[in-house]
Amino acid sequence: MAAEMNTESKSVLKYLSENKFLIPMYQRPYTWEEEQCEQLWNDIVEFFDDEEKQQDDEYFLGSVVMYKQDGKQNIIDGQQRTTTLSLLLKALYDKASKDKSEEIKQLITNLESCLWDTDDISGKVDYSNPHLQSDVAGDEDKAMLESILCNTYEIPDSENDIKNKMKKSKSNYEKNYLYFICQSNNYAQEAPMKWRKLCVTLLKSCILLPIECKGDDEDKRMENALRIFNTLNNRGIPLSDSDIFKGIIFKNKKTQEERKSFAEEWKELENDNKDNMDFIFRNYMHIIRARNNIKTSEIGLRPFFTKEYKEYLQNSMGEITELSKFLNGEYDENYSLKSLRFYEVLLELPNEYWKYLDSAYYMYFKDKNDYFESHTHEKFLSRLITHCIVKFIDKPTISVIKPIIFNAYASLL
Structure with a gap:
């Protein structure tokens, strides 16, 4: 019997703002390192710099397999991308939030909607409620992820201090987050107006394909998700x-x-x-x-x-x-x-x-x-x-x- 599922390509903005995510406890740990983050950053910047390509195309970031339980999307495949995108957007938000200009007010609002719950009436952001949670991380790593996404992490003042902290860190969450802080700051310093447009390109022109698995109960949804997960793996996902x-x-x-x-x-x-x-x-x-x-x-x-x-x-x-x-x-x-x-x-x-x-x-x-x-x-x-x-x-x-x-x-x- 064919697995029940919804598939619809979504921008990073829609994907992250319309869902709350849980990395289930049986998943693999977060393993992306600077090499993968550098590749992601360079790919996005290269796509952004190609103005002709932007007009007619979108940049595809990959697929995600998930199923809903207790209001959260349990990610079966795609946690590395989803987690890294959240860290990247948090780094961009940290830079944007320091700019008090009215010109980027909507950009800040969009970034906030991807990262945290927002009250539908007041528009107040609940920084203690990030859209991404992980049950697979160890206690120290979990605390680090929460401190980054809950706005309590203290970012060093200078780039040298940031890089020293990256070298000493044992957490991929922290190292990758600080890597994106450096990349974002450097890009904004060299081209502040382009930095704003880069953020918009990432949010609206970079696309994912979420595969949401359906079923009458949790077991059925998980079974469908695992079936698709296995099929994708047989076609080459490592x-x-x-x-x-x-x-x-x-x-x-x-x-x-x-x-x-x-x-x-x-x-x-x-x-x-x-x-x-x-x-x-x-x-x-x-x-x-x-x-x-x-x-x-x-x-x-x-x-x-x-x-x-x-x-x-x-x-x-x-x-x-x-x-x-x-x-x-x-x-x-x-x-x-x-x-x-x-x-x-x-x-x-x-x-x-x-x-x-x-x-x-x-x-x-x-x-x-x-x-x-x-x-x-x-x-x-x-x-x-x-x-x-x-x-x-x-x-x-x-x-x-x-x-x-x-x-x-x-x-x-």
């Missing part, structure tokens, strides 16, 4: 397999308490594994293959968990967490000296397929509490090294090692 799995697991948590608990577990996993989340799931895939006596060539990670063995995702967090601890060396102190030396040899092999067998072996013996039994473990590692090295001497390719690993872990049961 989202990891583990991001897809995170959304699927989150969707199947029925209560807010379950979802909050899962989000905290996932955040801890990401902190422990950084950019290695897919590798954890790849090891888990081979553990499942071992349990199901599968010796054939493996399929892709995503189809394995979203089509063939989707049920494993629903109750996977306990084993995924345990697997993460194992792969990150939390149990290394339990190994004998001989086993540790064997691992040094295995780490020199030209690929990591041996780790899939090691993970399957660990999970098989974990409940028996004898994985670390010295003689058994040493013998296992010794045989693993022997088989791998013999095959690699003959032909040093991945293809020669796969059958050994697949047959070995399938024979565990």
